[in-house]
Amino acid sequence: MWLYSIVTYAHFISVFILFSALIVELSIIKEEMTENNFIILKRANVLIGIFSGLTIATGLLRMYYFGKGPNYYLSNPLFIVKLSLFAITGLLSIYPTIQFNKSKNLETKITKLEHFKAVQLILKVELVLFLVIPLLAVFVAKGIV
Numbered sequence: 001m002w003l004y005s006i007v008t009y010a011h012f013i014s015v016f017i018l019f020s021a022l023i024v025e026l027s028i029i030k031e032e033m034t035e036n037n038f039i040i041l042k043r044a045n046v047l048i049g050i051f052s053g054l055t056i057a058t059g060l061l062r063m064y065y066f067g068k069g070p071n072y073y074l075s076n077p078l079f080i081v082k083l084s085l086f087a088i089t090g091l092l093s094i095y096p097t098i099q100f101n102k103s104k105n106l107e108t109k110i111t112k113l114e115h116f117k118a119v120q121l122i123l124k125v126e127l128v129l130f131l132v133i134p135l136l137a138v139f140v141a142k143g144i145v
Contacts, residue, residue: 011058082136
């Protein structure tokens with residue numbers, strides 16, 4: 001019972017931190033940014049990577065060891081949609097990461113973020129998808145198909 005609670009808590013916290021790091025990224029990006037802005041962006045991006053992995057790991061533990069079993073989850077179409085949305089957000093996050101890392105060697109105090117509008121839009125789409133995923137999780141937990 002304790003291990004179940006700890007894994008569940010770790011899963012929820014990792015999702016919250018992941019969402020928070022996305023909010024930080026969206027809040028800090030500007031078309032023209034300072035070196036400090038890029039440092040914060042890169043740190044938030046590292047958090048996204050770490051807590052995406054933790055979310056996946058704890059989710060798998062919950063599915064295989066502490067939940068209703070993989071047959072239950074994998075036979076529910078909403079669970080497949082939920083996993084797909086998570087994968088899509090992961091794929092979407094590649095482009096902003098590339099743009100943030102392009103600015104490694106800042107020669108001036110203020111650097112223009114390439115493709116600012118595209119990066120901003122992708123971050124907004126990721127946040128919207130992350131708002132849908134917990135709703136789907138609730139439906140799956142309640143057996144709604």
